[in-house]
Amino acid sequence: MSSEDAALEALVVLGEPVRRGLYRYVAGTPGDVGRDAAAEAVGISRSLAAFHLDKLVEAGLLEVDFRRLSGRSGPGAGRPAKMYRRARNEVAVSVPPRAYDAAGHLLAEVVERAGLDGELQAAARAAGEAEGGTVDGEAEPFEVLRARGYEPFWDGRTLRLNNCPFHALAEQFPALVCGMNLAGIEGLLAGLTCGQDWKASMDPLPQGCCVSLEVADATDAAAEEL
Known part of the structure; x- marks a missing residue:
């Protein structure tokens, strides 16, 4: 088959x-x-x-x-x-067949070789913020991230992500793709009405996404104002 x-x-x-x-x-x-x-x-x-x-x-x-x-x-x-x-394998189908994964791999390889990590993260942050600005003002990060394929779940006070939408590329270009992912989520939070109450950080799961989120406490908020 x-x-x-x-x-x-x-x-x-x-x-x-x-x-x-x-x-x-x-x-x-x-x-x-x-x-x-x-x-x-x-x-x-x-x-x-x-x-x-x-x-x-x-x-x-x-x-x-x-x-x-x-x-x-x-x-x-x-x-x-x-x-x-x-299952660890991914299932994807398009009619007619397309090869976006091959194009994504090629683009990631070029960006990594050219050392354009910073530019990629800036673009991801800007895209995330623009997307967050289009979301209903009452939406919480949990629902927004779930709608984007992250499968969030609570681990105590930490919101972890059971799935990485960029898993295939992240396995081949971990530093590049995980940095892009973090920047994109940071941008998304910046665009959400309640996003200022949250912070995202690099905190990889053994099987899952490299980013976790927490509600920013008063100390974090004061530090950001300074």
Whole structure:
């Protein structure tokens, strides 16, 4: 099966509303997800969730691991639970086929070789601020970032991003792309009505985005005024 056919089949699988809901829940949850939690999240039975989750695995959209949730091992520890997480591979399709990834790789390579990191970050910050200015004034960063493919989640007081929309390029050009990403998010915050209450910093997740956000406290605000 060609990569294009596989991507189209994955889209067909996601056309079913229950599977789409399960995929969004698993993909947006940090760490692995069990059948019970997935079933509860979308309001279906465990057996039905298991059926649809396994269909998502067959389509290459989810990956599976087995783990004893009790933490015990040996006789009497029970059977390992089937745990799901978003697949590491990316699924993209365009009709007719396009090669934007190849163009992006070439452009990133040229920018890196030319040492234009600063110019790229300035452009990303300006674009982010312009985009933030078009957002509804009541919108919070959580909703704005989620709409842009970042999959935010709270880790205590820190807002982390479970997904990097630039993952493929970031793996090949980490310093260049992560710097651009941080600058873009900083610009986005500057353009949002409530953005001055937040700060973004480089804080990579093992599997996820390189940027995290926190609500700026009074000390940070005073320091910025100085």
